[in-house]
Every structure is written in structure tokens, then in C-alpha cells.
Amino acid sequence: MDWQSRKVHAVCALVGINLLYACTGICTKMAALSEPFSWSYVAWFAGAVAIIGVYALLWQQVLRRIELSTAYMFKGTTLIFTMLFAALLFGESITIPNIAGSIIIIIGITLLSRA
Secondary structure, eight states, X not given: OOHHHHHHHHHHHHHHHHHHHHHHHHHHHHHHHSOTXXXXXXHHHHHHHHHHHHHHHHHHHHHTTXXXXXXXXXXXXXXXXXXXXXXXXHOOOOOHHHHHHHHHHHHHHHHHHHO
């Protein structure tokens, strides 16, 4: 596998890892909707902690393959995924400023990745 395709695979993995990290928002929202310190609350909270642990391990593996500045450039995708999860799973609204912010994030990633 050549250098360019390895970098593409690493960036795709990075976006997938950010998608996984956005799932912590689902767990914490579900914990917030549960009775404090009930079994469901503890389970959702534990799920969030487990996801963060897996995310941290995967993040370290991706950093072995791409530069830190490139990895951080894609952190904004987590906000987009979180916004989509909030709308799809919890019925929260996506506003014009949310859409504008998402577009700015995507344009920023596109511009910086070409540089």
C-alpha cells in the first residue's frame, strides 16, 4: 500500500473514531434522562466511559499514522456527528446557525487538507 492510500485509510479511521466519540453524547443524554444513580443511569454512564476509553486507544493508534495537526483538524467532525445524533435520536432541532457552522467546519477541513 502506498503512502497516499495509507493516509486516506488513516483519515477515514479518524473520522470513524470521531463518530465513535460522538456516541458518548448519546450515552450521556440517556443517562441524563434516567433517574439519578438508577441502574440505567449507571449503565449509560459506564457506556460513555467505555466509549471514551476505546476512543483514547484508537486515537493513539491513528496518531502513529498521521500528524497531530492533521488529526486535530478533523476533530470538528465530532460536532457535526453530535448534532446529527441529537436530531435523529432525540428530536432536537437543527438550526440555521448549526448548518452554517457545519459548513464552515467542512470548508475549513477541505481547505486545510489541500494545503
